[in-house]
Structures are given as C-alpha cells and as structure tokens.
Amino acid sequence: MKYLLGILLLMSLAFKSGDTKSVKPYSHSKLNMYGPSDVCMSEGGNSLYIVGDDGYLYETDLVGKVLRSSKRVGWDYEGVCQDEKFIYVADERGRRVTLFDKVTFEPVKTFPVQYGGAMNYGFESITYNETKKCFVMVSEKNPALLYEFDEKFQPFNQIEMNEIGEVSSARYYKGFLYLLSDEKMTVYKLNPITYSIISKVKVPVNNPEGLCFDNEGNMIIVSDNMQSIYFFKNPEL
C-alpha cells in the first residue's frame, strides 16, 4: 500500500498546475437564444455576432439583445468570425464552414471541413490569423488539434495543443491568438506564429464557449449552459 501511496503522490506532483491569474466579470446578461456557443465583434464594433447549438446565427447589440437572426440552415453552430465581406460560421457536427452575407444574413457559400473525431468534439472555434494570413480552427478535444486553413478552407498545417487539451473558442486580436478552454475555464494568449503559450487567465464562468474582445480590449465571453454573456475588464494578458 505504501508503494501505491508513493506513486499517487508522485502523480499529484507531476500533474499539479501552477497558479493562474483570475478575473471576474463586471457585468452579465441573459441571452434569448438556445445554446450560445461563440461570439465575435462586428467590424465597426457596434454589434455582436453570436451562434447557437441549434444552427442559428444571431446579430445582437453590445449587451446581447437579439437584433436579427438567420434562417435555420445549420446543424450545430459552434464558431464564428468575420471580415469586411462575410461572417464565417463553423458547424461542428456538420463539418463545414458557412459564409453568410453581412447585409442579407443569407448563406452564400459552404466549405466542407472534414474531421474524424466524435461529432461533438469537432471544430468549436474559427478565427482569422492576420499574422500568418490563414484561418485557424481547433478541434475541441481528444485531441485538441489546431489546423491552419487557406482561404478556400484547405488545411495545410496541423499542430497538437496538448498543453491546453480542450478548446471551445479561438480569437485573433491585436497581433495575438487567444484560445478559450471551456473545461479549464481559462483564456490562453498565444504567439500567432509558433502557437506557444505566452500567458493565461482564469475566467470563473460555467461552461464558457465563446470569446471576443471589444475595441478597448475588454473581454466578452458567452456561456452555453448558463445561456448568458459576460463582460470582463481588459485582463491585460
């Protein structure tokens, strides 16, 4: 028995994680939608795009009040980002990225994005890495694999994100890539070229699934299970 206890002690030391800075939301509000899974800021910073588990894309004001929604064309929307022309939505179970016209809110093109893991462990994140001029999507877990895609969503690079292990959102912001881990409730700041971790911050929110930043660097997080949007002061990562 003493050997077993010794092994458990060694394991506990090996797996013990270091202290991580934690931030608390200064405000939050309920979202009138099912399963909010990701959020991104519109180009002008005047509204938010939010996607939901039931395959809808929403545009909301800056506190999450729904302004308009798309038709139900998706299956399981889990990631969203945008550029000057389109809104890009990652359909996790559908294994595809759908482009929506910003004006009409209609789907205009769909790219298949194959992944062999479990249907609900697919891509929950999408963002455009402006430093490397490519799209980045990360499979949720088992394993968490970061893929780089060209503008026709052809993959050309794959990196294992073992240290993070589980990823529910990705966001490129002011020269850095940020990944959100739902299970660890942690936001990681990464080098956008090497994808090495620079710093991290804990966000004590149940089931955080979506991440973006406003123009002042304040952090916005949506929670699927809590069906809420949370606002954090600039964490200065």
Place this chain on the structure above:
Amino acid sequence: MKTKIIITIVLLTLLAGRGFSQFSITKGNSGLDIDGYIITEYEKEFYPSGTTDMHNNKFTLGYAVLKFKGVSNRDLRYETEIDFSGLAANPDNATMSIGDDFVKQFWVEYRGLKNVCDIKFGLNKVPFSHSSLTGEHNMIFLQRAYMIRNAFNRRDIGVTLHRSLWYKKINIYAGAYTGMGGLSLGGDNDASGNLEYVGRIEFSYPEKYKDKSEADLVHLPTPVFTMGANARYTEKSINTGKDLITMVDGKKTGIGGDINLKWEGLNINLEFDQFKIQPHATSPVNLENKQTDYYRTGGVVCMANYYFACIRSAFGVRYDEYNLNDLAIGDRQKDVCYAYNFFFNGWKSVFKIQYYQILKDPNTQALWTNNQIRIGYQFMF
C-alpha cells in the same frame, strides 16, 4: 507480489491515459459516431472464515460496450449499444449464454416536432431514478447501489415522449413500456398483456439539465442544482416465481425523487425510491401472513464526493439503505461504499477503487453479501 501487481496496473493505466477516442463519419446533416467503453475490475469479497466457496474473488469484465450513435438529417437520432460482457459464461457446464444486458440500447428518436415533443421508440433506459439514468462510465463507483440494481427494471422496450421547457432547464418524460425489462427482448409480454407506464420531471437551475455524471471535474464556479421526481405503474401476471421485486404478480406502483448539487468540485446526490406492491389474491407472495393486501419495498441512496483537480482524484462516499419488504423483520440492508478515482483523461481513462462495507441490521436474518473491495480501470474509446 502485491506490489508488482499494483505497479503493473498503475503503469498500464498510465500508458492508456493519453488514448484518444471516438470516431465519426458525416455527410451533410447526417453523421455516425462509433465509440464505446471497457471497464475491467478485480473483486475481492471478504468471506467469513471457514468459507470454502469463494467464487466471487475474480477479475470481471464489468462492461465491454460498443456504441453506434447516429443522426439522420438533423432531427432523427438513433443509438445502438451492445455490451459484450453480457455474454455470460457458466463455469459449471462450460457453456455461454446471452444475458439480459447484452443489448443495452436500440432506439430511434425523432426531434422534428418543434414545440411539441421528441418521440423515442425502442429499447432504452426507462426515465426513472437519477442514479439509474447515470451511465456507468460517468460513475465514481464501480457498482450501483443495491436498490438501483434490483428494485425495478432499468431498461425496457417502448415509447418515450420528451418535452423540454425554459431552454432545457425543465424536462418532462412520459412513456409506455412492455414492463418486462430485459425479458422484453424475448418478444412476448406476460399473460396479462399489460404495459408499464412511467413519468419523470426534471428541473435544473441555473444551468440546463445536461450533465448526469457523478463528479464535478471542472469545478463549476456557480453552483448547479437539479432535482427530479418520477413515478411508474404496472399490473402483471407473472407466474415464474422468479424476481419477485423487479416484476411482480400483481400491481406495482413506484414513486421516487432525487436532488443533486454540483459546485467547486463537490457533488452531492440524494435519492429515494418507494414501491407499493399488491400481489394478486391468488398468489399473495411476500405478505408474511399479515392482514394486508400489499407490502412496500424501497430505500435511499445518499452520495457525496469531491474532486481534487490538483491531484486529478475524486474521493467519494455513498450510503445505501434498502428494505426489501416492510412486512418482513430484518429484510433490510444498509451499507456504506467508499470510492477513490484517479482521472488520467477525464472520464475517458479512470482508475477506480471501491470498498463496500455492509452495516449489519441487528434484526437481519441473513447477510445478503459480504464486505468487498473492487479495483478497476475504465477506458472509453
């Protein structure tokens, strides 16, 4: 020798700990997941001195489950689940047989009736008892409480209607089943031809009712409270003389309730289930010659555990109390289970230890089982 066995088990589990799992095939709005899990355990029962038959000291393939979970055109879901550990060997005559649990689930569910209800057909878990509805791969204990295993049919063939309200914070289930449990797979109902009717309502706050696992591995910063209430009724004409509690020759009415809390690594589950059994006058079994036409069976399950994220370990304790027949003196079992789990990769890869201690009732006529320890490893692929 013992040390070598322990070190071997730990090293094997370490090697398996990084295994990645589950595969899928998708086309359009349809997809198929292939996955499963294996739980292997060593069981040692502490027999009284002088016992010569100690056949329960053994390695057991607790579960060897292969699952296919599919979605067709978004709204039609199906699942097949086979447990190969249900292929039971009989050591007395060296033959194999197929146990009741070989086929665990075979169902199809239509979710296309928005704002009405989902409809599920087939062999499935009956919506009764939180402990029963928790999957064995989401349990920190290697064995369910005695009452959950023996007081009612956990699976059956039938139809289940499900309606969610308030963004899935409220779930309502209603179903009709053959009422024969695993024996329903044999194709025939009992002589009465009566069905069993089951209903359950669940409420969760502030999150939707989603996670029925027995541990809070993510240390939820906001506490999540859930509760459920359920009931079931059937009247059967069983004349096999076998299994007088799960299926009775007469009326069986059951009610139950459960309360659960998850918060910052703490997980608490409390559950009670009670059944009123009215045997047919022609076969008044279990009435103990009392002036009554019914007896009650049921009990409670109380469980608490805490997950220490820094050492990836959960420690749990469970108190079970089950009264087989309220008319029979001493027909009551109480026990306490202690559990330790080491999570290599969430629920995907877990090393489990369970110690099961019988608390003797002073009026107990016969000890139902002995104290025992189980050591097991769970791997989900």
